[in-house]
Amino acid sequence: MPKKLFEPGYMSKTVRIALDVMGGDSGAPVVIAGADLARERHPDASFILFGDEAIAGPILSRHPKLAAVSRISHTDVAIKMDDKPSQALRYGRKVSSMWQAVDAVRTGDADVVVSAGNTGALMAMAKVNLKSMTGIERPAIAAMWPTMRGESIVLDVGATIGADAQQLVDFAVMGGAMARIVFDIERPTVGLLNIGVEEMKGVESIREAGQHLKAANYPDIDYRGFVESDDIGKGTVDVVVTEGFSGNIALKAAEGTARQIGAYLRAAMNRTWRAKLGYLLAKPAFDALKEKMDPRKVNGGVFLGLNGIVVKSHGGTDAEGFASAIDVGHEMVRYALLEKITAGLSHAGAARQLAVANEVSES
Amino acid sequence: MPKKLFEPGYMSKTVRIALDVMGGDSGAPVVIAGADLARERHPDASFILFGDEAIAGPILSRHPKLAAVSRISHTDVAIKMDDKPSQALRYGRKVSSMWQAVDAVRTGDADVVVSAGNTGALMAMAKVNLKSMTGIERPAIAAMWPTMRGESIVLDVGATIGADAQQLVDFAVMGGAMARIVFDIERPTVGLLNIGVEEMKGVESIREAGQHLKAANYPDIDYRGFVESDDIGKGTVDVVVTEGFSGNIALKAAEGTARQIGAYLRAAMNRTWRAKLGYLLAKPAFDALKEKMDPRKVNGGVFLGLNGIVVKSHGGTDAEGFASAIDVGHEMVRYALLEKITAGLSHAGAARQLAVANEVSES
Structure with missing residues (x-):
């Protein structure tokens, strides 16, 4: 848990969490059981459950x-x-559990909303309802990525396709703010995702963003240059920045590979009596590995760049996974994510104005 | 080995293989030892070794x-x-081992060139020297990807950044031709790599390519729609088509994850005596797994869309891996890759002309 960056003012108040009870593949049973697990860990939390009372009531x-x-x-x-x-948006605006849970953040009834529902719909409602932060053109979805060193933050993993240099710089600043909270480090390292073939090292926008980050040398992020997607799992940097299409491609390629190897492993350990016996003996080690690879442990994509904190849980998660997503949301409130992003953006402000001035003078 | 698609005319002649002996991290020792392994498997092969005689001679x-x-x-x-x-290109044109090995294919002295050298340089020299096939704007690099069902072909994994709809269709046709050889199936299944977030399902070029492939219904590829990057490892389709940036991102994310899990696994099996004992018992199963995950077994990226067959081996590979790359090259010659691509493109020709006509009428 973060210490240094702790904001004392937040400690006295309750963290009010809005839950979209109807979201996710399993809906209310998983959401409510997950909330109960999270409640044990966070005695300072209270919950508003948006959904069908006839279903949620008996479970609660x-x-x-x-x-x-x-x-x-x-x-x-x-x-x-x-x-x-x-x-x-057409049928769910105002009236759906998802909209109303997001709306609770807008009105100030809740500090954070957590939903396991449809990602695209949640982002659309969050954008329409909470609006982007001043100076941010495009919100991003940040994912936690397990690495050999621990975890890294990767963004954007699919909020929007494409990003110009300025948007990539914004992602770097916002991911940096999140990393300061999650990893409790003053100046997280940041890399721009690129491909290694020299000929074209960098789409123009990536190259430009890199030049800017290097020149600007922000006080709250330590820019380390380009990284390739095999660097993500190595934990080369705390924050990996990319546009949403390639971020989503990378995330799902990694998830798919992990599942694939898991399936190979199960098959291999089932093939002979010797392997089965070996498996039994090594079971605690396998369990530790499974735990390490457990996607539920790192569940909770954070929407960055909105006037409010929105956490997306995997749709197919279970109660433990949903509780992890609540943990993430709770932490973002406790350690003042929005304030940290605003501070980061204001550091970026001067450089941004300079960049705009340059663009104007060039055109 | 393919049977149905076998071209009898090719069987009588030798497969002449040009090798860039100076390419790769280890150069001549690995290339020559690899060639010797491949020779055992291919009694119909002959080799031209381009490189420093003072180094290659004693090894040979x-x-x-x-x-x-x-x-x-x-x-x-x-x-x-x-x-x-x-x-x-500046210092290596005409005079380097890489250039000369590629040039042997152009002059007809060799049927295929295999190099473990610098990918970008190899592609540049191949483009300058062999030129693109008629009708192909951009060559692609196709990689073999191990899947739960066996293997799939993924292209482009990094030849160029970006691709318009027509180029994606060309990739589908070329990947299909390669798949007919490698998998010995008449009509390989093909998917377009996309991301699943509904809102933006598809960059415009991907959507357009999908519409075209669906409407055209080519005789030699079975288009199955969009796939996500976690489908690649499942083996959902035989050929996954994408532009080079995201293809490279996906490939390296998967490679990185495989290495990461391998490292976890080694650490977990080393932690207690019980796990160590279990590991010893299950060792044959682990070895089978390792074999399955062994990147050397699927070494050999094929450059598609050039007037000649060029195979790229991993730079850091060993003799076994380099021999695999030679295997791939040999197979592409024996089973007439270029002719199959030409046939595929001619099937695509009518549809292509129609598309061009539509574009003209729209503009």
Whole structure:
């Protein structure tokens, strides 16, 4: 847990968490059980559960300690997992559990919203309702990535396709702010994702962003240059910055490979009696490995660049995974994510104005 | 080995393989030892070794059976692994081992060139010297990707950044031709790599390429729609098509994850006596797994879209890995890669002309 960056002012108040009870593949049972797990770890938390009272009520009543710090805000409109964001906005605006949970952050009734629902719909509603922070053109989704050194933050993993140099710099600043909280370091290291083939080292936007980050030398991020996608798992830098298409490609390629190797391993350990016996003996080691590779442990993508904290849990997660997503949201509130981003952006301000001036003079 | 698609005319002649002896991290020792391993498997192969006779000669003389089917073509100019393609062309044109090995394919002295050298330089020299096939704007690098079902072909993994719809369609046709050879199937399945967030399902070029492939319904590729990067390892399709930046990002993210899990696994199996004992018992299973994950077994990226067959081996590979790259090159010659691509492109021709006509009428 972070220490140095602790903000004493936040400690006295409750962290109020809005939950989209209808989101995710399993909906209310997972969300409520997850909230109860998170509650044990965070005695300072309270919850507003947005969803169908007829479904959520009976489940909540089986978790009396959670019920004591929660209230249900009824709506029976749920956003479907595979609807397009435009569709979701059409039927879900104002009335859906997802919209209302996000809206609780806008109105100040909650400090953070956590949803396991449809990612595109959640981002669309968050953008429409919370709006982007001043100076931020495009919000990003930041994911925690397990590495050989611990964890790194990778963004954007799919909020939008493409990013110009300025947007990549914004991602670096926002990812840096998140890293200061999550890793408790004053000046996290940051790399720009690129490919190694010399000929074209860098799409223009990446090259430009790199030049800017190097020249500007921000006080709160330590820019380390380009990284390739095999550097992510090595933990070469604390924050890996890329546009959303390639970030999503990288994330899912890694997830797919981990699952693939897991399947190989299970098959290999089942093939002979010798391997089976070996597996039994090594089981604690395998369990430790499984724990390490467990995607539920690092569940919780954070939407950065909005006027409010939004955490996206995997849709297919279980209660433990959903609780992890709540943990992330709780931490972002406690350690003042939005304030840290604002501070980072104001450091970036002078350099930004300079860049704009240059662009104007060039055109 | 493919059967159905076998071209009898090719069987009678020798497969003449040009090797860049100075390429790769280790150069001549690995290249020559690798060639000797490949020679055992391919009694119909002969070799031209481009490189420094003073270095290659003594090594070759230790492999008398290889020496009997090889000749050395002397040059002492080697392309450095980290030079930019433009630099490499400046000092290496005509005189370097890489250039001369590629040139042997152009002049018809060799049927294929295999190099473990600098990828960017090799592609630049291949483009300048062999030129792109008629109708192909951009060559691509195709990689073999181990999957749960076997292997798939992924392209482009880094020849060029970006691709318009037409180029993606060309990649699909060329990857399909390679898949017909490698997997011995008449109509390989093809998917376009995309990201799943609905809102922006598809950069415009990907969406357009998808519409075209669906409408055109080529006789030699079975287009299956979009795939995400976690589908690659599942083996959802035989050929995954993407532009070079995201292809390279996906490939290296997967490689990095495989290495990362390997490291976790080694550490976990070393932690307690119980795990160590279990490891010993399960060792044959672990060895099978290691074999499966062994990048040397699938070494050999094929450059597609040039007037000649060029195979790129990993720079850091060993003799076994380099021999795999030669295997790939040999197979591409034996089973007439270039003719299959030409046939595929001619099938695509009518649809292409139609598309061009539409573009003209729209503009």
